[in-house]
Amino acid sequence: MGHHECNANEIFEGQVHLYKHLHDHAVDGMSIKWMIELGIPDIMHNHDQPITLIELVSILQIPQTKVRGVKSLLRYLAHNGFLQIVRVHHNTEEKEAYALSAASQLLVKGTDLSLAPMVELLIKPNAAHVWSHLKKWTYEDGVTLFDVSLGSNMWEFLSKKPKFNESFNEAMACDSQMMNVALRGCNWVFEGMESIVDVGGGTGTTAKAVCDAFTNVKCTVFDQPHVVEKLSGTNNLTYVGGDMFKSIPKADVVLLKLILHDWNDKDCKKILENCKEAISGKGKRGKVILIETVINEDQDEHELTGLKLAMDVRMTCFLNGKERSEEEWKKMFVEAGFQNYKISPLTGYLSLIQIYP
Template identity: 80%
Template sequence: MASNNILKASEIFEGQVHLYKHLYAHAVDCMSIKWMVELGIPDIIHNHCQPISLPKLVSILQIPPSKVRGVKSLLRYLAHNGFLQIVRVHHSTEENEAFSLTPASHLLVKGTDFCLAPMVEYITNPTLSHTWSHLKKWTYEDDLTLFDVSLGSNMWDLLSKKPEFNDSFNEAMASDSQMMNLALRGCNWVFEGVESIVDVGGGTGNTAKAICDAFPNVKCTVFDRPQVVEKLSGTKNLTYVGGDMFESIPRADAVLLKWILHDWNDEDCKRILENCKKAISGKGESGKVIVIENVINEGQDEQGLTGLKLALDVKMTSLLNGKERREEEWKKLIVEAGFQNYKISPFTGCLSLIQIYP
């Protein structure tokens, strides 16, 4: 009986609000974003070239009158969460409410250079969302992932067995690569002295293509699972190679690991990094491994960014037996893989660039 008696009524009500906020947001947050993408609302507002009123949006979408109140409710919730902005527009003598895009929803406009709509479609895929209801069972199943527990297959086997899920995954990773490519434009210093680079797990090659465009003299190799690269065609300075990073990695001046190591536990990452070290052996001062990953830093990051990194850590741990890492964990991993030095630099809003030297 005890614990509630030491809490004030105000604290109990505050706790209730906090609990309900997270319970209700669990489904509503991501599914309202999915709803917005599926209806093409960011595209409609973008093509409208100005803030759009609710009646105009309802007319374009041909919404039944009985659902207009629900649509307004979703739009206002999305605006509260920063995915739309509510503005006041004047028409004749009337002032009306209208909706405009924010930086976050600009990233959901299809056909643009930096569109993350494929990431939304992948993350909200029923195959993924279904797995989270099995967290309790996962907790007691030694060494099994949420995919193993809920679907009887790990993620990599699942990608091989389900072509449509594999396509969605590759499209999501390709869309995220555009964000990284934007950041790489300001990182010319990373490629100084590099004449060849291998993008391990580079997917369809979006990042490698960006590197080739920015540095025409650099020879790029995209190294990924055979089923990912077998139908892809290279160019003068871009080639695709299929293989297994746990066996060996093609030789180059530099190896790029972009959002790869968080998929794996420390032992697996050590094997990958050891193969990277072999791939750059004999390259002298130009040889290095370039890692693009999260670095958890509760002491310096603002609360929202830390929350994102910790949420990603939960996701990687439960879905893949991987992890997001703090700097001390990165240092331990790097040293155990046989490297002598590393340097961490800011990269995107949440990702860091880690240069590792033999």
């Protein structure tokens, strides 16, 4: 066995580690999707107090032979932090009941902060088909996992599949709602600004939040023509179609929210140069604001780094993009001709980066 003889315990630990990841992979996303499809977060939310297994299966009208299976799924979800198991007193006896956790609270449908659309987008039956081409992708020069598995890049795929595109836009919009919670605490970032352009701003979720918070700021949502063509603005919100690689509308602030991680360094440099052009002549006011992940393994908790590294794999494989460390961001800012930058925490996994010309 090479230089290091494993003792039996190490061998068994290795097996547990391997099996955990093999089983998790199949069960994790699907059990979350199952919970949403059955409407369990909504039932629990409306129930106002922890709910027992008996109450839950009776509301869901589950056949007796499947009660044990439902309990098995709920117990797994609880172990993973998607439910809380609490003890309740029922008449004279003590019973086990389930309550929502912070994570499953975000799966209640129809609330402002519901992330259910993100689950719909990421947990798709055909996702396994896409990932199964990873070996082929490794040897195909320059092409993405989307090209290898579906024969077109992700943006083409979205423009050709209206249903999938809708699901994508809904997921991005619900992710933006989370961002808006964070931006409310960031008034200082937008102080004294007269105009903002949100590049790749999609259907305008973030821009609307900015407009609500700063009624005297003119907001422009800039995205591909097919994204914005059917959208109508308000008195301080306009939608403009175009191509960020050609030019970006002029403004005091250019906002790029989770855009640059979709692109390689060369493309990002081009986008940032166009941003710099868009804020030129704005004096002290002009700046570019990025909302992005910063990989920081020395400081982040193990689980948070795990999320960032998983996102990096997804961005790299799907889009030839990447998640970046502070050193990588800094190098890019300098190459695009910026003098200075400042990174502040924003949400659990995102940072706010201000770049100055």
